[in-house]
Amino acid sequence: MKRRHLFAGVAGLAASTLLLAACGTGPSTSSAPTPTEDPSGSITFWSSLAGMDKVAEAFNASQDKIKVSFETIPNGANGGYAKLSTAITAGNGPDVATIEYPQLPQFVSNSQVIPLDGLINKAETVDKLTDETKALVQFGEKTYALPYDAAPMLMWYRKDMLAKAGVEVPKTWDEFEEAGKKLKAVAPDSYLASFNPNEVAASAGLAWQAGAKWFGTEGDSWKVGVNDEATQKVASYWQKLIDQKIVKVTQAYSDEWSLDLANSTVVGVVGANWSATGIQKRTEASGQKGQWIAAELPNWGNESGAFYGGSSFNVTKSSKNPAAAAKFVEFLTTNQEAIKARGNTGSAFLAFPGLTPVAQQAYDASYFGNDIYSVFDKAYGTITPGWQWGPNWDITNTALKDAYGKLTTGGTIHDAVDTAQEATVASLKQNGLSVTE
Amino acid sequence: MATQALTTTVRRRGRALAGTGGRTAALFLVPFFAVFAIAMIAPVIYSLVLSFHSQQKSGLGFGEAKTVFVGVENYVQVFQSETFMEGIARLGLYCLIYIPCMVGGAVVFALLLDATVAKARKLFQLLVFLPHAVPGVIAALIWAYLYTPGISPLVQALQGGGIQINFLDAHMVLPSIVNIGVWEWTGYNVIILFTALQAVPREILEAARVDGAGEIRAAVSIKFPLILPALSVIMLFTIIGTLQLFTEPNIISKATASVTSTWVPNLWAYDAAFIRHNLNQAAAASIIIAGLAAILSLAVTRLSSRMNKS
Numbered sequence: 233m234k235r236r237h238l239f240a241g242v243a244g245l246a247a248s249t250l251l252l253a254a255c256g257t258g259p260s261t262s263s264a265p266t267p268t269e270d271p272s273g274s275i276t277f278w279s280s281l282a283g284m285d286k287v288a289e290a291f292n293a294s295q296d297k298i299k300v301s302f303e304t305i306p307n308g309a310n311g312g313y314a315k316l317s318t319a320i321t322a323g324n325g326p327d328v329a330t331i332e333y334p335q336l337p338q339f340v341s342n343s344q345v346i347p348l349d350g351l352i353n354k355a356e357t358v359d360k361l362t363d364e365t366k367a368l369v370q371f372g373e374k375t376y377a378l379p380y381d382a383a384p385m386l387m388w389y390r391k392d393m394l395a396k397a398g399v400e401v402p403k404t405w406d407e408f409e410e411a412g413k414k415l416k417a418v419a420p421d422s423y424l425a426s427f428n429p430n431e432v433a434a435s436a437g438l439a440w441q442a443g444a445k446w447f448g449t450e451g452d453s454w455k456v457g458v459n460d461e462a463t464q465k466v467a468s469y470w471q472k473l474i475d476q477k478i479v480k481v482t483q484a485y486s487d488e489w490s491l492d493l494a495n496s497t498v499v500g501v502v503g504a505n506w507s508a509t510g511i512q513k514r515t516e517a518s519g520q521k522g523q524w525i526a527a528e529l530p531n532w533g534n535e536s537g538a539f540y541g542g543s544s545f546n547v548t549k550s551s552k553n554p555a556a557a558a559k560f561v562e563f564l565t566t567n568q569e570a571i572k573a574r575g576n577t578g579s580a581f582l583a584f585p586g587l588t589p590v591a592q593q594a595y596d597a598s599y600f601g602n603d604i605y606s607v608f609d610k611a612y613g614t615i616t617p618g619w620q621w622g623p624n625w626d627i628t629n630t631a632l633k634d635a636y637g638k639l640t641t642g643g644t645i646h647d648a649v650d651t652a653q654e655a656t657v658a659s660l661k662q663n664g665l666s667v668t669e
Numbered sequence: 670m671a672t673q674a675l676t677t678t679v680r681r682r683g684r685a686l687a688g689t690g691g692r693t694a695a696l697f698l699v700p701f702f703a704v705f706a707i708a709m710i711a712p713v714i715y716s717l718v719l720s721f722h723s724q725q726k727s728g729l730g731f732g733e734a735k736t737v738f739v740g741v742e743n744y745v746q747v748f749q750s751e752t753f754m755e756g757i758a759r760l761g762l763y764c765l766i767y768i769p770c771m772v773g774g775a776v777v778f779a780l781l782l783d784a785t786v787a788k789a790r791k792l793f794q795l796l797v798f799l800p801h802a803v804p805g806v807i808a809a810l811i812w813a814y815l816y817t818p819g820i821s822p823l824v825q826a827l828q829g830g831g832i833q834i835n836f837l838d839a840h841m842v843l844p845s846i847v848n849i850g851v852w853e854w855t856g857y858n859v860i861i862l863f864t865a866l867q868a869v870p871r872e873i874l875e876a877a878r879v880d881g882a883g884e885i886r887a888a889v890s891i892k893f894p895l896i897l898p899a900l901s902v903i904m905l906f907t908i909i910g911t912l913q914l915f916t917e918p919n920i921i922s923k924a925t926a927s928v929t930s931t932w933v934p935n936l937w938a939y940d941a942a943f944i945r946h947n948l949n950q951a952a953a954a955s956i957i958i959a960g961l962a963a964i965l966s967l968a969v970t971r972l973s974s975r976m977n978k979s
Contacts, residue, residue, distance in 0.1 A: 309923075314943035341730045342946060372731060429926035452728040486924050487813075487820045497819075623730045626944040634929035641839040641927075659945050662746065664725040664734075 271555035272297035275327035278316065280307040281380075281543065283574035284330075290573035291563050298556045300328075308332060309430070313626070316548075320344045325550035327557040328564075331377065332543050333368045334433055334625040340376045341623045345546040347374040351558035357566055357584075364615045365583040369544050377544035378565040379583035383504040384611035385437040385529050385540035388511055391601050392523045393422065393499040401527045405469060408530040412478030415499070425500035426492065427474060428484035429636030432629045433540060434502055438470070439463040440538035440619045441529060447622030453666035458628055458653040465532075467645040474639070481639050485510070494518045502529075504540040505608045508579040512599045526604040528611045537614040542583075581608045622656070623665060631655035713959070719952035720744065743953035752931040753954065759843065760933050764911055767847045772903060774855045779862035779896075780888045794863065798856040805853060809920035812849045817924055837925035846928075849917050854910075858903050865899035866892055901973030905966055912962045915939070934958050 277288055277300050288302035303326065306312040313335055319325035321344070331339055339345045352358070358366065358375050362382075369377040387408075389401065397415040402408040412424040428434060436446060444462035448455040457463070473479045480498055482489045492498040493514045501507055511524055529537055545564050547557040564570050571582065571590040580591040592605045622628060635648035635655075653669070660667045720743050724734040747753050778797055782790055800808070815821045816836035827834055836845040869892055877887050915935040922928035930944065931937040934954065942951035 311943070317943065317946070338946065341726075343733060430923075449729060454729060481926075483924060483926060487817050488924070491819050624946065626946075630930040630940060630944050633926065634931065637839065637926040637929050639926065659947075660730075662950075663730065663945075663947065664723075664727055665730040666728050 270297065271553065271559050273553045273556050274299045274301065275551070275553055275557050275560060276300070277302050277328040277560065278305045278326040279330040280305050280312050281330060283577035286575060287564065287570050287573045290569055291560060294563075294569060298559060300560055308335065317342070317344060320548050320550050323550050325548045327547065327551035327553060328560055329546050329548050330380075330543050331546055332541060333379075333539065334436070334621045334629070336369065336377055336544055336546075337371065337621050338624045338626065339546070340371050344549050345376050346549055346551070346554060347376055348378065348547060348558055348561070349374055351547065351554055352378070352562055357562055360585055361583060364539075364617060367617075367620070368539070368542075377546045378561050379542070379544050380565055381506070381542045381580050382583040382612060383506055383540055383542040383581060384608055384615065385434075385441065385502075385504050385538045386507070386607065386611055387425070387527045387529055388501040388503050388507055389525055389527060390496070390499040390520065390523050391525045393419070393496065401525070402530045403528075405530045405532060409469075409473065409476075409478065412473065412476070416476075416478065419496075422496060423478065423480040423492075423498045423500075424473075425479045425502055426482045426484070426489060426498045427470060427479045427639075428489070428502070429481065429639060430633055431484045432632045432636075434484075435466075435632060437538040437540040438502075438529075439466050441536050441616055442466050442532055443536075443616060443618075445618060445620070446628070447620050449620075450668055453668050454623060454660060455668050456622065456653065456656050456660070457669070458632070458656055459649040463649055464646065467649050471645045474645075490514045504542075505579050505581040505604070506541060508595075508597070508600065508604060509577075516599065521599055522601045524600050525602040526600065526607040528607060528614070535614045536616045537611050538616060538619070579604060579608075581605075581612065622660075624660065624663070627659045628652055628656045631659075713956075716952040716955055719949050720956050723949050724947075739949075743950050744957065746950060747954045747957060750937075752929075753934060753937050756931055756934045756937050760912065760914065763843060763847060763914065763933075764908070766844060767850050767911060768904075768907060770847065771851045771855050772858065772900070772907065774851060775858035775862055775903065776893070776896075776900070778855065778859045779866055780892060782859065782863050783866040783892065784884050784888065794860070797859050800852050801854065801857040803853070805916045806920060808853050809849060809917045812845070812852075812917075813921055813924040816845055816921075837921070837927055839927045842921065842925060842927040846917050846921060850911075850914075854907070858907075861903055862896055862899055865896040869895045898973070898977055901969060901976070904969050904973070908965050908969060909962050912958055912965070 275298060277284070279302070285302045285304070288300045291298075291300055305315055313331075316325060316329055316331075317339070320329075320339075325344075329345070331345070336345075352375070354375075357378055358370075361379065365379045365382050369375055369379050387402075391401075393415065394401065394411065397411060397418050399407075399411040399414050402411045408424070415422055415424050439446065439460075439462060442462040442465055444457065444460050444466070446456065446458050446460070446463070448457070459467075470479070474481060480492065482492060482498075489498075493501070493511065495518065501511060503511075505526075508526075515524065528535075531537075545561045547554050547561060551557045565582075566584045566587070568587060568590045571580070571587050572594060574580075574591075574594065576594055576596055579595050579597060580588075582588050582591055588605070588608075597604050632648060632652035635643070635651040636645075637643075638647070639645070657667050657669060721738060721740060722736050723739040723743065725737050726732075726734045782793055782797070785793065803811075815823050818824050818835055818837070821836075824834065824836070835841060873891060873895075874887055877891050882890065913935055914933045918928045918932045918936060922930070922932070930940045935958065938951045938954040938958065941947050941954060
């Protein structure tokens with residue numbers, strides 16, 4: 233009992249027992265595949281992550297029992313999940329897929345990925361993870377994925393512009409607002425950051441940091457709180473920033489967004505460790521080398537943070553060789569060679585202990601004006617516990633994104649989170665799920 | 670050998686002509702109907718079946734979903750959906766702006782082309798058609814670039830002239846997307862109308878000229894009525910095409926938050942299928958869109974045949 237309570241408390245999956253009970257109504261666990269000591273055969277691997285082709289090659293070169301063929305697919309924003317989900321349903325999906333944490337529960341709930349229990353060496357993989365990362369891949373005491381990166385949410389700033397405004401790196405959100413005002417005073421056309429309607433996961437991260445719980449379970453039903461109290465606080469705060477023109481409303485990764493960074497209209501980015509390459513790519517030609525620094529997310533008074541993005545690797549239902557697929561998933565997420573093979577593709581921060589130094593070595597961070605990895609480390613240590621992703625993130629994601637569309641014509645973030653709450657509850661109920669608000 | 674084969678074919682054809690026309694016709698039609706059945710009829714039937722069922726989960730939704738027959742419930746849900754009806758209304762508004770602009774433009778261009786001298790005609794024909802040679806996705810991407818404030822030379826030039834305009838805000842985005850459609854499709858339809866104009870008997874035009882009709886009078890009173898059948902074909906294609914509006918808003922939605930994920934009915938169906946994972950509702954929405962296309966096509970065909978008779 234004690235252990236279960238501990239698990240529930242730490243991982244934020246209070247309903248784990250009920251989930252287990254729900255699973256119990258299906259086929260009994262005895263039908264779970266048994267681990268093969270020495271799996272072999274051919275498997276396919278789909279990912280939108282850069283450099284994964286090289287990782288697959290490295291795996292193929294490292295042994296000759298399992299042969300992985302790799303295929304690049306579009307990322308989630310460009311229909312990657314639609315492709316993956318349709319392919320799995322049709323029975324011709326890959327053996328190994330890449331799924332980001334917010335989307336993972338919906339793949340689990342649609343039975344499109346299989347539990348890895350019994351297929352992987354638990355002691356050497358899952359058991360070595362932190363509770364926060366475990367919580368992202370375990371549902372109902374089953375492990376449905378191995379986590380690849382753990383992406384702490386961060387702020388990126390132009391340190392020359394902060395200096396010009398005469399401010400230090402903001403530690404709290406109050407200081408952030410002050411910094412924005414001071415920046416306006418010296419550079420009236422500049423914004424401290426942008427607010428990105430198409431990056432709902434960032435909104436989720438900001439709410440998560442403030443202690444919001446958009447999804448949770450209460451008995452046998454989902455509790456949805458997209459407009460809960462903590463979120464309302466965050467919403468009011470960002471609305472204030474928009475109204476004062478401290479942040480600019482633009483679609484992230486759009487041409488406008490890129491141009492704003494290049495020409496110093498926007499001098500900060502709400503991002504994560506993986507934002508580094510994107511910032512470098514867009515600002516390098518404008519002579520901003522050495523000016524960009526990573527910083528912990530400003531907070532509400534206590535050290536706190538959230539994850540923003542990050543992917544996991546899974547074995548899909550359509551896999552005909554789950555044992556070999558699981559072996560490859562282990563390699564992807566825990567083997568140093570997998571990280572080395574990927575090369576200088578980005579400033580990865582990995583969930584499995586001991587891998588981040590390898591990634592750090594492979595990445596050339598000389599573009600940045602501070603030791604970004606030490607900032608990642610600090611931010612990683614302050615994740616607010618208790619967050620859980622819901623049974624269908626895409627519903628909330630599009631609902632909030634759509635509602636944000638009204639921001640430029642008089643709508644507010646407040647209205648948007650209310651709309652997203654209603655839409656999420658309605659859609660989940662339409663799928664027959666039990667939902668409380 | 671060759672001669673023998675030739676004679677057999679000739680003989681066979683002769684026999685076919687004599688009595689088994691139906692069988693030969695059937696033989697030629699089989700490939701079409703086979704593909705039509707596989708690619709058109711079967712998916713429609715499958716969608717119909719899907720649209721009357723529903724995947725029901727319970728509780729937290731982990732575990733297998735049950736497929737249950739729900740009758741017309743999915744259709745009711747689609748019609749009750751505010752966003753779907755908004756999408757239909759938006760599409761209606763789109764048609765109201767798009768069809769007159771595009772078809773009107775095509776008629777004017779075609780008549781102008783028909784009136785110009787032969788040499789320049791080939792060049793203009795090519796120029797007018799050129800936008801249609803650009804694939805829809807690419808066109809939308811280029812226009813998204815031309816609409817984005819701060820980057821677009823177009824917006825910049827307008828600003829230089831003192832005009833502040835944001836093509837991508839909630840009010841302007843619909844006309845902006847209409848513009849992409851007009852740019853893409855006018856040239857294509859000019860070619861159809863121009864071909865119809867070529868078929869207008871020259872003696873009628875000459876007679877009109879002898880009677881003192883100028884170029885404009887000839888265009889309005891003689892050429893235009895004679896290309897009405899072609900015009901009704903264009904209307905038919907345009908209406909069906911417009912109902913399928915998807916690519917342009919989908920691309921533009923990456924540049925602005927004004928285009929929502931359920932902006933037009935086809936986007937709504939996509940959202941239902943791949944975002945909300947409700948294939949059954951998506952099937953119902955698709956059937957509704959197809960039904961709408963059928964009704965509108967029927968209306969256009971009826972109207973044009975009545976017009977042609979009178």
